[in-house]
Amino acid sequence: MRLVTVVGTRPQLIKEAALGPALRARHAVTLVDTGQHWDEAMAGTFFRELHLPQPDHSLGVGGGTHAQQTARMLERLEPILVDRAPDAVVVYGDTNSTLVGALAAAKLGIPIAHVEAGLRSFDRRMPEEQNRVVADHLSTWLFAPTDTAVTNLAAEGVRRGVTLVGDLMQDLAARVAGEIRDPSTPLAIGAALGLPLRAGGYVFATMHRAENRRPDALRAWTAILGDAAAERPVVLALHPGTAASLADAGVAVPPGVHVVAPQGYRTTLALQLHAAAVLTDSGGIQRESAWLGVPCLVLRDRTEWVEAVERSGGRMVVVGLDLERTAEVLDRLADPADAPRLAEERARSLDLRAAGAADAIVRALDALPGSSHGA
Numbered sequence: 001m002r003l004v005t006v007v008g009t010r011p012q013l014i015k016e017a018a019l020g021p022a023l024r025a026r027h028a029v030t031l032v033d034t035g036q037h038w039d040e041a042m043a044g045t046f047f048r049e050l051h052l053p054q055p056d057h058s059l060g061v062g063g064g065t066h067a068q069q070t071a072r073m074l075e076r077l078e079p080i081l082v083d084r085a086p087d088a089v090v091v092y093g094d095t096n097s098t099l100v101g102a103l104a105a106a107k108l109g110i111p112i113a114h115v116e117a118g119l120r121s122f123d124r125r126m127p128e129e130q131n132r133v134v135a136d137h138l139s140t141w142l143f144a145p146t147d148t149a150v151t152n153l154a155a156e157g158v159r160r161g162v163t164l165v166g167d168l169m170q171d172l173a174a175r176v177a178g179e180i181r182d183p184s185t186p187l188a189i190g191a192a193l194g195l196p197l198r199a200g201g202y203v204f205a206t207m208h209r210a211e212n213r214r215p216d217a218l219r220a221w222t223a224i225l226g227d228a229a230a231e232r233p234v235v236l237a238l239h240p241g242t243a244a245s246l247a248d249a250g251v252a253v254p255p256g257v258h259v260v261a262p263q264g265y266r267t268t269l270a271l272q273l274h275a276a277a278v279l280t281d282s283g284g285i286q287r288e289s290a291w292l293g294v295p296c297l298v299l300r301d302r303t304e305w306v307e308a309v310e311r312s313g314g315r316m317v318v319v320g321l322d323l324e325r326t327a328e329v330l331d332r333l334a335d336p337a338d339a340p341r342l343a344e345e346r347a348r349s350l351d352l353r354a355a356g357a358a359d360a361i362v363r364a365l366d367a368l369p370g371s372s373h374g375a
């Protein structure tokens with residue numbers, strides 16, 4: 001088949017690294033990068049570290065309001081799809097780039113393959129929820145990562161073309177897990193960042209959701225991180241959008257919270273594995289922490305990844321932006337007296353297996369009408 005794959009953000013580059021090679025082995029793939037994430041730390045470094053091919057087309061659309069960003073991407077993507085006339089367009093996840101890939105393809109009558117279909121927060125105010133609902137309802141192939149995602153789609157009347165394939169990001173995490181297990185890893189990362197990091201002796205944090213960029217939310221979660229930092233250093237890998245919101249709102253990061261640039265793929269996984277705990281609002285980091293077995297506190301009032309919470313044996317807790325609750329859970333799951341030993345044991349016994357999602361997606365594409373490999 002002739003495929004066009006649309007990427008644009010950091011998590012999509014990671015998913016492309018997991019699926020792209022399997023797709024390219026069987027199909028002619030044109031890679032389009034919308035440029036939604038454009039700077040070195042958010043995009044450039046991932047192309048190199050994950051050995052992604054240079055995009056065939058770079059749309060160069062970053063920044064702007066949601067409407068501006070979406071409109072510019074649509075205008076630039078359409079002629080590429082017309083020219084290439086692919087058998088299908090592949091989109092990942094729930095970003096504005098996903099929405100654009102799905103919408104542009106649907107308007108041209110091109111079938112869509114949606115990877116990470118069926119996730120729901122049931123909060124339609126979230127831009128991600130808007131994007132994923134539209135993408136799901138326009139898609140021909142819906143590749144669901146979890147049972148809950150399949151159930152969510154069925155509840156909306158979407159059953160045709162749905163395949164449970166597992167989590168693509170687990171495939172990639174499993175590929176590199178062996179490289180980050182060494183207990184001296186945090187020391188080396190700390191040396192590069194100018195921070196004294198030892199296994200189990202720090203908390204790793206990321207925050208980027210739109211709802212956590214409002215002034216009241218910024219004040220709430222910075223206070224939570226400040227409180228956690230009274231016990232041990234907090235390493236906050238700061239998304240540029242969140243950094244801009246903090247500056248606009250005049251909210252300072254408390255002492256003991258060390259702001260670092262967004263980190264590369266392996267470094268981010270390693271910072272999670274060897275931490276006492278992870279505090280985040282990221283969907284990707286939530287799952288990675290679950291696979292690595294690290295205590296993870298989700299600073300949102302809900303999650304799309306209910307299985308990750310259910311199967312965490314109490315290690316993953318959705319705490320919202322509640323300071324007391326976060327402090328209580330953190331004390332329970334990552335007592336400073338015990339955390340270094342737990343981190344060391346976790347790294348030593350880490351045995352992360354691939355989910356097989358990339359192969360399942362390729363097989364499902366092969367089996368469907370329209371595929372030259374189909375029955």
Ligand code: UD1
Nearest residue numbers: 009010036037038039042063094095096097127128240241
């Ligand atoms: C997007 C996705 C979100 C995903 C996240 C991963 C949407 C609606 N949201 O959010 O689902 O989880 O990516 O990080 O698509 N910026 C930079 N440099 C960059 C990229 C962005 O400075 O390389 C700035 C932008 O100018 C903007 C802000 O960060 O001010 C937000 O970027 P945006 O592309 O709107 O989405 P994200 O918040 O990254």
